[in-house]
Amino acid sequence: MHAPESERDELYVDHVYDMIVVSNRLPVDYREGPDGTTQWNSSPGGLVTALEPVMRAADGAWIGWAGVADREFPPFEHDGISIIPVPLSADELEDYYEGFSNDTLWPLYHDVIAPPSFHREWWEAYVRVNRRFAEAAARAASDGAVVWVQDYQLQLVPRMLRESRPDLVIGFFNHIPFPAYGIYSQLPWRRQVIDGLLGADVIGFQRAADAGNFSRAVRRLFGYSTHGTIIDVPDDGGDPRRVVARHFPISIDTAGFEELARRADVQERAQEIRESLGNPETIMLGVDRLDYTKGIRHRIKAFGELLRDGRLKVEDVTLVQVASPSRERVETYRQLRDEIELAVGRLNGDYSTLEHQAIAYLHHGYPREEMVALYLAADVMLVTALRDGMNLVAKEYVACRFDDDGVLLLSEFTGASDELRQAVLVNPHDIEGLKDAIVEATRMPKRERSRRMRALRKRVRDNDVAHWSASFLETLTGAGIIKPGVSDPLQAAINRMAGTERLLVALDFDGTLAPLVDRPEDARATDRARAAIERLGAADDTRVAIVSGRALESLGQVASPPEGTLLSGSHGVELQLDPAGVTIDLRESETAKLERLSSIVEEIASGADGAWIEHKPAGLALHTRRLTGNAGTALQHAARNRVEAELLGITVRTGKSVLEFAVRSSDKGESLTRLRQHVGATAVMYVGDDVTDEDAFATLDAEDVGVKVGQGKSIATYRVRSPEDVADLLERLADARDAAREAPSRWP
Structure with missing residues (x-):
C-alpha cells in the first residue's frame, strides 16, 4: 500500500538538492539481510559511473524505484549519493512498466520488430507513475536545480516538472531509438508524449537520426518551428522557449574495463574459459539481454548454416551465447526464450561432438569480472541487433582488448555503428551477408585485426561515458562535469x-x-x-x-x-x-510599505512550520530551505501573489530557497x-x-x-x-x- 499523498513529503525528502537524476531504477539493489534488515548493494553501470562525480560535486540526489513492489523506503545515503526511492505497486509494475513501457513503447520505438500493444489502462498507469516521479523530483529540487530525467519510461516527467517548477533546468536523455514518424504516429497518445518531452530544455538521443525523427514528429504534430537542433516551443504567450534536441552518443567507463582486463586473475580466467571449451581456434561470443531486438535468432541461424555447409567446423569454432534473463513476465519474451533454446538444442544435437560443443548457451547474468574474461577469451564479438539505441557491449569488448586483437562484427542498426566504423559492419537481416562476414572475421589476418582494433580503441577511449555526461550537462547548463580545483x-x-x-x-x-x-x-x-x-x-x-x-x-x-x-x-x-x-534612510512612504509588507509575509509564513523571515533595512526575505521542495514553492507562490496584489512598487527576487522583497530596488x-x-x-x-x-x-x-x-x-x-x-x-x-x-x- 502507498502512503497518502499528504504524507509523502516527509516520506520522500528532508533536504533539497542542486542536482537530481531521475530514472526508473535506482543505482542500488535492495536485499534483505539475514536478520531482516534492509541492505543496499551498488548496481554498477555506465550511467552511475558517469554521474557520480557531478552528483557529489553538486549536492546531488538520485530518484528511482527500488526494485521491490508494494514497499516504501525512506531516503538514505549510499556511497556518498543521496537516494530517494519512489514506490510502485504490483499493479503499477504490471501496467506502467511491463505493459506500457515494455509492451507498447519498447516495440514501437524499435521499429515494430514485435507488434506493440495499446491499452488505455496501461497509459493511465504510465501517466500516474510519471506524475509520482515528477512530484518526488519537484519536492527534492532546490531553486534553479538541474534535473536530468533518464529514458523512455519517464517521458512525461519533463512537462510535469516544467508546470510545477518552472525555475528548474530540465534535461532528458532517451537511451533507446526514436522511430520515424510513420511508425511513431501509431501511438494513440503521440501528442501527449511529445509534449511531455518538450518540457525539457535539452532532449538527448543516441543517434543524429533519432533526433531528426523527433524533430520531424514535433513539426508534424504541433507545427513548431525547428532550426537544426533547436525547437522553438511557445511559452505562455511570451517569446518561444528554445529546446535543444540533438544526439549525445552514450559510452562506457573505458578505463575501468581496461583496468579489469589487465588484471592477472582475469586473464587467467580467460585462459580457463578457452580450455574449458576445448581450445578451439576461434571463439565467437554474443552477449545480450534475451530480447527480440538483439538478433540472437539471426546469428544462430547464420552459424548453423555455416556448420551445415562446411564453411565452419565445430572442431575449429565455438559460439558462446550469453543471454541474460529479461522481462520474463511478458509473454513475448517467454516465447522468445523458448524459440532460442529450441534452436540451440537442435543445432547442438546436429553438430556437437563429445569433445566440442557447437554453442555454449548461458541463460543468466555474470559479474563484470567474468564478462571481461569472456571478452578476452573471444576472438570474434558478434553484435547483430536488429535495432539498438547504442549497444554498449560492442564498446565494452573494444575497451577490454588492450592486446589490439579480436574482431568486432557489428550490426548497422546499432547506434554504436555510427562511431565504430572499423568494425565489420553487417545487415543482420541479410543471412547470406551475415554468414560471409562471420567467415571473414574468423579468417582475418593478425595485421588487419590489429589495425582495426587500434582505431576502435582510440574512438572508445576518446569518447567515454564521462565525455558523454559532460557533453550533455555542458549543453544543458553551460558547465558539464565540474572537476575539483581550478581549471x-x-x-x-x-x-x-x-x-x-x-x-x-x-x-x-x-x-x-x-x-x-x-x-x-x-x-x-x-x-x-x-x-x-x-x-x-x-x-x-x-x-x-x-x-x-x-x-x-x-x-x-x-x-x-x-x-x-x-x-x-x-x-x-x-x-x-x-x-x-x-x-539607509527610508522615505515615509517606504517605511509604511515595509511595515505592510512584513505584516503580509509574516501572516503567510506563520502557517508553514520551517519557514522563517529575515528582516532587512529595506525589505525582507522569506526562507523556505527547511521546507520540502513543493511546500516551499507553494509558500513562495502564495506570498508573491499576495504581495503583488496588495502593494505596488515592490521588487521581488528569487534565490536558492528564498524569496526576497524590497521597497527600494537594487x-x-x-x-x-x-x-x-x-x-x-x-x-x-x-x-x-x-x-x-x-x-x-x-x-x-x-x-x-x-x-x-x-x-x-x-x-x-x-x-x-x-x-x-x-x-x-x-x-x-x-x-x-x-x-x-x-x-x-x-x-x-
Missing part, C-alpha cells in the same frame, strides 16, 4: 589579470565563501578563504568586497570580514565602504558597479553561486573575470565546484598578484 583556462585568466593596476575582488558569501547550511546564522567562511582574503586585501593595489543578499548586520556577524573589506548587503541596498558604514549588478567606481578598479573578479549573482556577472567587462560556483545556468565564463575550490582560486590569485608585483616593468 587551466581559469588559471590562465588569473595570470592575465594578476598584473592589472587596481584590482577589485568581489565575492558572494553563502555558497561561495561559506558552504550552505540549514541555519544561516551558522554559516562561516572557510579558513583558507578568509586567509586568502586577508592576503589580497593587505596590498594597496587590491580591494576585496563581500556582496551578499544578507542584511549588512547579519553579513558582518557571519563573515567576520578582515579589516578593509568592503561590504554590500541586501543586494546592494546597503553599502559599507568605510568603517563608519552607510545608513541588485548585485548595481552594487558591483558602485564598488568598481569607489575602488577605481581597472579589472574585477566576481565569484558567486546564486541566480542573484547573474546581475553582477552581467556588468563585467571583457578584461574582468566571472566565476560561477557549482551547477546551474550562468553567463559567467568560468566555473569552480565548491567553496573549497573558491579558496583555492583566491590563494592562486594572491600568489599571481605577488608574483606580478615582483616582476620588472609591471605596467607600461
